[in-house]
Amino acid sequence: MALYNGKVYRGTLDAHMVALDQKTGKELWKTKVAEWKEGFSIVGAPMVANGVVVTGVSGAEFGIRGFLDGYDPETGKQVWRRYTIPAPGEKGNETWPKSDAWSHGGGSTWITGSYDPQLDLMYWGTGNAAPWNPDSRPGDNLYTASVIAVRPKTGEIAWHYQLVPNEMFDLDANWEWIIADIPHLGATRKVIMHMSRGGFLYVVDRTNGRLIAAPAFEKVNWASHVDLSSGRPVETALSKQFREGKQIELWPGQWGAKNWAHAAFNPETGLLYANTMHNSRLVRKLPPGEFKVGARYQGFENLPAPREAGRPIGHLDAIDPLTGKHKWRVPVQDTPSYSSMLATKGGLLFNGKATGEFTAVDMDTGATLWSFKTPSGINAQPITFTHKGKQYVTIQSGLGGTGVLRMGDFFQGQPRNGSVWTFALTDD
């Protein structure tokens, strides 16, 4: 949701934007964003930036053409639309073949962008290219798997940086782009930071889109490194084998070295804190078939890879953004965590587990200090706030999302109903 001037804004699964009255919950306007039957849906939270309600869209597994929309918060009237894939005649369309591939090329925008009010720029990550199999779309395929810096008033793209040209492993670049001013080579740099699905941690100058650093933070075998002068990943021989149609064991697996569950950044420690994943998959490209509106459009075989006993399936990590090095990491053996992290000045991290525990973790060591089992699994985003000087922590419990689908039969029978939990210190 987003709140602004007495209203509550949200997207709906069937791709509408809705404004409700904050006091009563009554609907004030409802605007159709896209046609769900064509594969579009909305799960991301809208963003209000410089007086405009901005929403993204999901559907890159269904061959959509991604976009951002700006709406008038008062009336719900569309102010602009910025497709994340340029049409013929627009700059960047030359990165697509001369077919209609651009018109169903993916580039979804399902995670809310960040916003720098001083620069008046929003930073939105874009999703994978479609179909996953790249054979039908030679070229870089702008602006898929990219970050775009967008003017909220007009939708104009001020600059872009593409993380993965001609992306082929579902390497969404949607995850949070954390804004910070950090020291680098003796200067304070205005940056955005992103722990990518592909396993590299990108630090980008947010004034101009120049890459500053891109170290790996997890095991990566699809690219040897990111070339800092060109900003392009250097694909390995393994990736070439994949392009030739061979099955490969891909690190990180298609779920990513990190999925959407957001990292937190503490400006005092200068570290990022995140639930990461340590997993490979056996992948191979397949013919995606003809594009059909509203149907899956992927062309990808994605199988479990052998996993040696005792190998962690993920970690809770504290990471230096410029080096990708871990200050500490706590291995996770049972279930991957799809909970966002909350960091506090009090030196705590709040985290959640699919088995229901809401936990507080020592930011300096990763040790769990407190835990409470909520009625269902946690795959949400904790927050903390104060009222009359007292601090509260709130989290939603309710197993779901992409994580639960992958956690095996055990979770299929676990309770899934949602509830809101608010915690505070006891008085004595």
Add this chain to the structure above:
Amino acid sequence: MFKNKYLISSLALVLLAGCATENMGPVPEASKTGVGPTDAELIGDQASTDNVLTYGMGYNQSRYSPLRQINKSNIKKLTPVWTAGLDNDFGEQAQPMIYDGVMYVSNAKWTVAINALTGHQIWRTPTNFVPETPRVVCCGVSNKGVALYKGKVFRTTLDAFVVALDQKTGKEIWRQKAAEWKEGYSQTVAPLIANGVLVTGISGAEFGIRGFLDGWDPDTGKKLWRRYTTAGPGEKGHDTWVPPESHLNGGASTWITGSYDPELDLMYWGTGNAGAWNPVNRKGDNLYAASVIAVKPKTGEIVWHYQFVPNDAFDWDSLWELILADINVDGQKRKVMMQMNRNGFLYVIDRTNGKLISAKPFGKVSWATHVDMATGRPVESDESKKLRAGGEIEMWPSVRGAKNWPHAAYNPNTGLLYANTNHQSSFYRFDKLEPFKPGMRYQGIANRYPPVNPGDVVGHVEAIDPLTAKAKWRVPLKDHQNWTALLATGSGLLFNGKHTGEFYAMDADTGATLWEYRLSSGVNSMPVTWTHQGKQYVTVLAGYGGLYGQASRARFPSVPLGGSVWTFALRD
């Protein structure tokens, strides 16, 4: 240092065990085979606080625990330690059972086993009740709980099946049809294990059923006996049905679990209202509707009966808990059972023979002037005569009763009953009774409630002397009634709950609220307390529902549906 600490905690455990055995007899030996609970464990349930094995926290259904660790001075430290979701919007009424560190919870949709210490679900098994069944459920789709015995979990289903599950896996071992739901039969009752027999009751007295109890072999599911609660041809009491065939639709359901006296080997089951509510088609006393029957668990034989309301015309279900206690009456210790009846009278009955000892009103009663102690029969008032002559009356209590099913608790140390009672009338008259059709409502009554205005007292929480029915204290309930069973503890606490979601603890001496916690949905269930390694826990289900919840939904617009289990303990 550590050694000393260990010694101190051992000592604390011994002391606690000492408290636990007070008034409660010896703690039973746990099952040696690990397949339990055994008969001895069921009989000793109240003394053995590590488990909760019987409906009512003891075969006597007193809902009293001797535990004192959580008390009036530390209750403010009571905090949730875990919760578990139940994925059920129909409402939660069940009493959780606990055996060997595993909690068993039921609702209309699921049977669930939960690690009692962590709250993690071990298994859950769907009931898969026929989705159309709620059509024949008068008063809220729900389930009151499971029974545990020798490695199995027993429950009833809304569509009237009795089911046995494996305690370890939740896999179904056997399933028996108790009755045909399309004929108006349904089940929400928690089964009773008594003397090795699994006994179940039935619902449906609003649909013209013929009530019964069934005895089953717990091992195989074989039906051992059926005892109809309306007397048929050739049976004693059949002459109380005029015309004789009226017993076939005569009601007398058995939807609240009976209590059991292992020494006398007698179960005590209350029976429901007579069917139809309108008595136009059934002259006579209508045995055994609106009665208590003392039944042998091995055979189903009725040893004695007492009828609270002959020719019931008021929906005076007499199903509520029949609490067993040994109390002083005129200087003599008597084996009694006590019931705060729907009809407003508090009955104390000799449980060895069914003789009435006392029957005083505990709420406002207009339908009868008193109960005649010589005959045991209520003396109907002029209002009731007006009703029977076809007039409309403002009836006290309303058809929902001076108390509904939410069970009372009884503390043997104070000798008092504690209950959520109702203070409400309804305008009531006989209406045209349509001919009986299987599976259709069979009532023939027009009933309406006066409006509730903000601030109206609609019920009480009260402490009541069973022999005088006088309140030692009563706390008025404004706007909304409570439909939660009470739990009394040896430390003088009462646990209670509200439809608005508050779970709270009261001082049993004064009725003052000492602690309160708002749960995720309304509370209309049955709290329990138990121990593990010497630590006391309290568990209750949240999940708005039941008759009152269903009927009053419009008055609780901001209370979300959705079931969950909550376990509390003192924080360190």
